[in-house]
Amino acid sequence: MRRLLSILLVTGCAMTGLPGASLAQSNRGFTIFGGPERGYELDYHLERGRADVSDRYRLRIPGRKLAGAISKLTIDYPDYYRGRFDPRQVQVLVGQEKVALTCTENTVEESQTGAIGQPQGQNTSPCKVLWDAQKRAIEVYFPQPLTGSKDLELVLSNVRNPWRGGMFYFNCRISSVTGSPVPQYVGTWVLTID
Secondary structure, eight states: OOHHHHHHHHHHHHHHHSSOOOOOBBBTOOOSSSOOOOBBBBBEEEEOOTTEEEEEEEEEEEEEGGSSSSEEEEEEEEEOOOOOOOOGGGGEEETTTTTTEEEEEEHHHHHHHHHGGGOSSSSSSSSSEEEEETTTTEEEEEEEEEESSOOOEEEEEEEEOSOEEEEEEEEEEEESSOOSSOOEEEEEEEEEEE
């Protein structure tokens, strides 16, 4: 009995002394009250998911929500989210085979002068990214519209999480070449940062 007790004691001390592995937030999260309507929750994965650290966000949109030829994707976030994004570190993965579209940074001046709406062939980048901190929005422009209702995954690397954790609603809207000129709501990522 004494031997068994000492083995349990040593094992317990060893387990307590090991640093716990932290699992990053992924999927839809868990919201008790409020949140997006059923069917509008979008999947995501945060590599670290902790406050005040550098992180990588993987924001997923299922192909069934993407109809038509998509020319722009807009992500807006709440004013209490105090993180920072790096528009030079954004990648779009398309389809089940995850074909990578590397995006280039766009400036506010370019978007105001209409440089994004250039005719096809004049823009060599498959997509351009604009982060407007004042509007609290990230816009991804596709000079050659995305078609085919394929799954999309936005990979935002080198994100600086806010110094204080919380629950943050990131809303997604798409603009298509055909259809309504008003961006259509696709869904919401409910990001939880510890």
